[in-house]
Amino acid sequence: MVRPLYLALLVPLFLPAAACAGLYYSGETQEELPAQWRGFLLDHRALRLIASPAPTGGVAALLREQYQDAAKKLEDALRVRALSTDEAADLGALYVRLGKAAKAVEVLRAAQRQHPEHFRIAANLGTAWQVQGELTEAVAALQEAVRLAPPKLRSAEEYHLKLVRLRQKEKKGASTLDELFGVTYSGQPGKQPLSERQKLPADAAAVAQQLALWLPADGRLLWQLGELANAYGDVRTAANILDGCVTELGMAAPELRRHRQAYRVAADEIAKLPDDEHAKYKGDLVTKSARALARKFDLSRLPPVRADGVNDIPWPVLAETTMAKSFKPRFVRYLEELEGKRVALAGFMQPLRPDDEVPGFLLIEYPVGCWFCETPEPAMIVFVTLPDGKTTPIKRGPVKVEGVLKLNRDDPEDFLYTIQKARVAEPD
Numbered sequence: 001m002v003r004p005l006y007l008a009l010l011v012p013l014f015l016p017a018a019a020c021a022g023l024y025y026s027g028e029t030q031e032e033l034p035a036q037w038r039g040f041l042l043d044h045r046a047l048r049l050i051a052s053p054a055p056t057g058g059v060a061a062l063l064r065e066q067y068q069d070a071a072k073k074l075e076d077a078l079r080v081r082a083l084s085t086d087e088a089a090d091l092g093a094l095y096v097r098l099g100k101a102a103k104a105v106e107v108l109r110a111a112q113r114q115h116p117e118h119f120r121i122a123a124n125l126g127t128a129w130q131v132q133g134e135l136t137e138a139v140a141a142l143q144e145a146v147r148l149a150p151p152k153l154r155s156a157e158e159y160h161l162k163l164v165r166l167r168q169k170e171k172k173g174a175s176t177l178d179e180l181f182g183v184t185y186s187g188q189p190g191k192q193p194l195s196e197r198q199k200l201p202a203d204a205a206a207v208a209q210q211l212a213l214w215l216p217a218d219g220r221l222l223w224q225l226g227e228l229a230n231a232y233g234d235v236r237t238a239a240n241i242l243d244g245c246v247t248e249l250g251m252a253a254p255e256l257r258r259h260r261q262a263y264r265v266a267a268d269e270i271a272k273l274p275d276d277e278h279a280k281y282k283g284d285l286v287t288k289s290a291r292a293l294a295r296k297f298d299l300s301r302l303p304p305v306r307a308d309g310v311n312d313i314p315w316p317v318l319a320e321t322t323m324a325k326s327f328k329p330r331f332v333r334y335l336e337e338l339e340g341k342r343v344a345l346a347g348f349m350q351p352l353r354p355d356d357e358v359p360g361f362l363l364i365e366y367p368v369g370c371w372f373c374e375t376p377e378p379a380m381i382v383f384v385t386l387p388d389g390k391t392t393p394i395k396r397g398p399v400k401v402e403g404v405l406k407l408n409r410d411d412p413e414d415f416l417y418t419i420q421k422a423r424v425a426e427p428d
Helices: 037-050 058-080 085-097 101-114 119-132 135-148 151-169 204-214 219-231 235-247 254-271 275-281 315-319 333-338
Strands: 342-350 360-364 381-385 398-407 417-425
Touching (some): 037 058, 037 235, 085 101, 101 119, 119 151, 135 151, 219 235, 219 254, 235 254, 315 333, 333 398, 342 381, 381 398
Parallel strands (some): 381 417
Antiparallel strands (some): 342 360, 342 398, 398 417
16 A cells, blocks of 8 residues: 655655745645645655755755745845835745745845835735744734735635734743634544534634645644544545655644544555445545646756656656547657656656566656545656666655656657666665
């Protein structure tokens, strides 16, 4: 069994292009929430890794580099002129994303003195104060953000203010769930009784996802999302999220660990069922988008193709492939140039048969709990074959594959990409 998707060590590379609410940076385009759990968790983790001084993996490092480049351009502009209100709001948001809350507060406080009626400056300042741990100041700034918010954003800002006020009243070091929605989660695996579900606001999942996108390092918000996933009947996602709370974020609240254990047992039992029964356990949350953030890969940032070396392929490059109904794939030029050359790609092994040693397998960007329910798009599956006579053990964690790339242009029965004569190693 593969678990959990939230622990995937790869992140999507997105070229953010205006966040819908919360931490406002004009370089982030947010999709309508709630997003599908799988896509949301990848985007959520990507935002969290931006703040890491040394993010794991080349794609994560490149993502942080993009935010650093954007911040530097605004810093350079500030040395020669005053920033516009939107530029000041952006620089503050970038500092928050990059883990520099104190610098964000400095920039945004100065901007607010000059522009006290600017909504994005007030909202970003409230978030910066919260991240820095100054909750009284955060409440004051977020009150202004609520007052200034456009009607379509006001509800989300009100929930953000409610969250900070709840945190302000609790004892120092508290590790319980925030009572954002006035419900107590039972910790019983599976869809909650209708009487309990009816207590949740219709937009509870969307609100919780929104708050978590603004504050991706806040483990208690991630825990809230896990409980909501279970409440809507998706205990497998709930188990994966709570696994991430414990193993990635180091959370140790007794209630969290009890619920995690209960959800994991239930999820493991579902995994034993025949594949065609798994769909019954997908949950009934109605989602509005596949991902939380719009993505577009900047091909100009890729290094030149090397004929005499190994070329790394980011997964978003594969995602750029499109297909007509008659199976006429259109590969980006970069992939065309890589055909026949040695490439490297990190991902997760998906066996084609239940053997411990295999001569070939599928490589996917992140693990899936159920192939029947969560099959990736064709453009996000790579077929890997080893040299003749060679086999490799199936591994559950991330791997790095190196071999020769072949593109499929005319056979609808075959995979779009094959990495031939491959070598399997540990990821960088």
